[in-house]
Amino acid sequence: MSVTSAVPEHDELDALMLRIAQGDRAAFAELYRRTSPRLLGVCVRMLVDRREAEEVLQEAYVTVWQRGKTFDRSRAHAMAWLVALARNKAIDRLRQRRDSPGGHGHELESIADEEPTPATRAERGQEYRRLEGCLEALEPQQRRSIQEAFFTGVTYGVLAERAKVPLGTMKSWVRRGLLQLRTCLES
Amino acid sequence: MNTPLNDDENSLRYAEYVLGVLDAAERASVERELASSEEAQRAVAFWQQRLTPMTQMLPQITPSEEVWTGIRRALGWDTRSASPQATRFWSNARPWQWISLAASLVAIVFAVLLLRGPVRDSGHLLVSSIRQNGVTGWTATVDLDRKQVILVPAATTAIPNGRSTQLWLIPAGQSPISVGVFAAGTTTVLPLNATLLARVATTAILAVSVEPPGGSPTGQPTGPVIATGPISGAPAASGSG
Numbered sequence: 001m002s003v004t005s006a007v008p009e010h011d012e013l014d015a016l017m018l019r020i021a022q023g024d025r026a027a028f029a030e031l032y033r034r035t036s037p038r039l040l041g042v043c044v045r046m047l048v049d050r051r052e053a054e055e056v057l058q059e060a061y062v063t064v065w066q067r068g069k070t071f072d073r074s075r076a077h078a079m080a081w082l083v084a085l086a087r088n089k090a091i092d093r094l095r096q097r098r099d100s101p102g103g104h105g106h107e108l109e110s111i112a113d114e115e116p117t118p119a120t121r122a123e124r125g126q127e128y129r130r131l132e133g134c135l136e137a138l139e140p141q142q143r144r145s146i147q148e149a150f151f152t153g154v155t156y157g158v159l160a161e162r163a164k165v166p167l168g169t170m171k172s173w174v175r176r177g178l179l180q181l182r183t184c185l186e187s
Numbered sequence: 188m189n190t191p192l193n194d195d196e197n198s199l200r201y202a203e204y205v206l207g208v209l210d211a212a213e214r215a216s217v218e219r220e221l222a223s224s225e226e227a228q229r230a231v232a233f234w235q236q237r238l239t240p241m242t243q244m245l246p247q248i249t250p251s252e253e254v255w256t257g258i259r260r261a262l263g264w265d266t267r268s269a270s271p272q273a274t275r276f277w278s279n280a281r282p283w284q285w286i287s288l289a290a291s292l293v294a295i296v297f298a299v300l301l302l303r304g305p306v307r308d309s310g311h312l313l314v315s316s317i318r319q320n321g322v323t324g325w326t327a328t329v330d331l332d333r334k335q336v337i338l339v340p341a342a343t344t345a346i347p348n349g350r351s352t353q354l355w356l357i358p359a360g361q362s363p364i365s366v367g368v369f370a371a372g373t374t375t376v377l378p379l380n381a382t383l384l385a386r387v388a389t390t391a392i393l394a395v396s397v398e399p400p401g402g403s404p405t406g407q408p409t410g411p412v413i414a415t416g417p418i419s420g421a422p423a424a425s426g427s428g
Contacts, residue, residue: 032258037248037249038242038243038245040247040249040250041242041245042242042245044248054250054251054253057250058254058261061254062262065258065262075228075229076235077236080239081235083235084205087207091214095210095214125240127240128243130240131237131238131241132240146206147241147244149206149207149208150206150207150238151245153207154207154208155209155210156209178199178203178206182202
């Protein structure tokens with residue numbers, strides 16, 4: 001796998017991460033300024049509660065500073081590393097909550113309405129269009145399940161409850177979707 | 188990827204891990220693998236990299252200022268002392284400065300509007316932006332005629348539970364004089380006694396410290412000074428010249 005991208009932002013963020021690894025606080029502040037709105041968007045979508053999302057965001061950036069040296073740009077670019085770190089913390093938080101089936105999903109629409117709009121199509125990069133193309137090639141229920149899973153971070157069990165299908169059906173939708181997605185993304 | 192993926196079931200676990208559908212025990216098991224297995228690390232990185240663009244479908248949300256304050260505190264970067272790096276950052280952070288400046292202006296206009304009551308319109312006003320690390324925490328408007336100072340919060344400032352914020356006047360070369368204890372998050376009017384009125388000047392500064400409930404027991408600041416601001420003449424506030 002090669003991490004190729006024609007996105008200048010990736011290079012800039014990668015460069016900031018390398019400075020952070022050397023203890024550069026100004027680089028850290030700049031990284032925070034540039035990436036925190038996107039990460040908070042991710043955390044709020046998963047946790048719904050704004051205050052809890054901000055707690056997770058704070059933990060995530062503290063970890064970014066402490067573990068900056070472990071960032072390996074040959075493996076994933078900085079944004080992927082940051083998103084993974086924040087999502088992992090949010091998922092851990094969700095698992096501690098003892099997910100109640102059917103939990104928070106239905107509240108999402110009302111929140112989304114109040115927030116600014118996501119990046120427009122033109123602002124999104126080549127990587128986005130590639131992923132979007134591969135997702136569109138999936139069966140609708142596979143695509144919906146994978147997106148719902150990524151955005152909400154809930155278990156197979158909760159996904160199945162929400163979609164009102166047996167657990168085995170949900171697992172099969174997601175797994176078949178992932179296999180097809182991988183083939184498409186690798187091609 | 189060159190690694191032959193002969194075991195789909197197993198390799199899918201990494202995708203499932205990144206997607207977030209595994210329960211706590213299964214997640215922990217993948218994380219143990221990640222500590223030692225190159226292949227697991229590669230597979231997880233692949234999915235992280237490829238799925239990350241999905242976050243662009245979500246709206247971005249700017250965090251409140253407490254998050255950054257909290258990060259600095261958690262890292263042991265004292266928020267009081269503006270380190271060279273922090274100064275450099277703040278001076279680079281143009282959008283934030285503009286937001287801060289705009290907030291200050293709004294606060295000043297608000298304070299001036301409050302002061303312009305039906306009673307009188309030509310008050311002798313002084314103002315101060317009480318700042319921490321380049322961000323205005325409060326705007327103070329000193330009304331010498333009405334013998335009061337109006338404090339308007341310009342940003343949300345996190346104060347430890349059970350602590351009070353106290354405003355101090357520090358005349359040039361002298362010890363701080365307490366102006367009063369105030370609530371950090373709301374507009375507050377504090378009266379100025381004769382001692383304070385005599386010393387309020389554009390050579391003095393205002394400072395905010397964090398104190399035990401009810402204020403400093405000693406008459407001098409005992410807790411950290413979290414924000415300071417020089418006092419200056421007010422912009423022309425009314426048509427009275």
